[in-house]
Amino acid sequence: MVSIKDIAKQAGVSISTVSYALNGNPKVTEGTRNKILAVAEELNYVPNAAARTLKMRETKIIGAFLTSFQGSFYGELLQGMKEEANKRGYDLVICSGKQSHRMLPERLMDGAVILDRQFADEQLLQYAKRGHKLVVLDRELQHPGIVQVLLDNKAGGTLAIDYLIRQGHKKIYTVTGPMASYDSQQRLAAAKLAIERNGTVEHHIIYGNFDKPSGVAAAEKIMAEYTEPVAVFCFNDEMAVGMYRALQGTTYTIGKDIHIIGFDHIDVSRYLQPKLATIDYSERHWGAVAAEQLIKLIQEEPVENERIYVSLVEADSVGVV
Structure with a gap:
């Protein structure tokens, strides 16, 4: 069996460098990592954990890798994945952080x-080339071992x-x-295009972070610049x-100013006053479709890229001016 010592010798690097590269450690540059992965692939290297797994041929476990668990968005998405995975005889493991990335190789x-x-695009493509089965929810990648299940953000x-x-x-x-x-x-590309088509709308971009503090900061900036609705x-x-939190107790009224x-x-948006207008879709359905397509890919069944459709929810947080 090929060992990391064999890879190190052929690649002309130390054993520790090979170990870092195979585990996705940031101490190794992208160029060195790619070189080592290429040598590992050439030598048909299989990590010990993989060798144990391959004796059984499968683990009956799928993973979900998230940037973070912050916010209320992920609960329904993960529940949809779990329900679909369990229905098909698989368990779901939730992973976050670079150290967890080693679970794939x-x-x-x-x-x-x-x-x-x-996860860099190149890293995921490299995993797919080595036979790993992946579903991506946050990017467009073309490979037979990768399926895209994406929100219709442009719509x-x-x-x-x-x-x-x-x-x-x-x-x-x-x-x-x-x-x-x-x-x-x-979403920004779609918004810009829709505004450009109108031709008479003044557009300002505030860069946020998908969290409540950046919403507070945006409200403070808008109030500081406010001259009209x-x-x-x-x-x-x-x-x-x-x-909403930042505007509470101010002279500005949501849906008027x-x-x-x-x-x-998300659930909490349904209880805001005034009710929040929003773009709706089913997070649970998105998660279920992702798990379904992944398991089909694992079981070598026909798969296809999917688009999760969205709809508009009108509400009193947007009024006529």
Whole structure:
């Protein structure tokens, strides 16, 4: 059996460097990691944990890799994955953080759903080339071992902006997620296009982080600049909730002075006063479809990329101007 000592010798690096590279440790540069992975693939290297797994051929475990557990978004998504996995005879393991990434190359699971920005595209493609089965929820990657199950972010962004424009709004703020977020990039591109098509709308971008504090910061910025009624498209409901909190006790009224629409239709948004307009879809269905497609991929059944459709929920947080 090929060992990491054999890889180190052929790659001309130390054994510890090989170990770091195979485990995804950031101490190794991307160039060195790619070189070592190429040698490992050439020598048909299999980690010890993988060798134990391969004796049984499968673990009956799938993973879900998340950037974090922050916010109320993930509960329904993971529940959908768990229910579908259990129905098909699999268990679900939830992972977060770079140290957990080693579970993929060590084959401690049969496949994984990826919603984790800490995975580079090249890293996931390399895993797919080595036979790992993956479903991605946060990027577009083309490989037979990867299935995309993506939100229809462009439709959602367009629905939100068109709704604000129909209500007569001429000054619109968009509050984005993190710069590296695929969902945020797609929503911003759709929002810009919808605004450009109108031609008479003033557009301001506030860069946020998909959390309540960035919603608070956005509200404070808008109040500091306020001269007339404005509309705000928050790229998720968490940031919209942050805006509600910041506006409480001020002279500004939601739905009259500052008009807000969110994205996700999380449970808490249903109880805000005034009720929050938002873009709706089923997180549980999204998770279930992701698990279904992953298990089909593992079992070598026909699979296809999926799109999770969205709809507009109108509410009193957006009024006519």
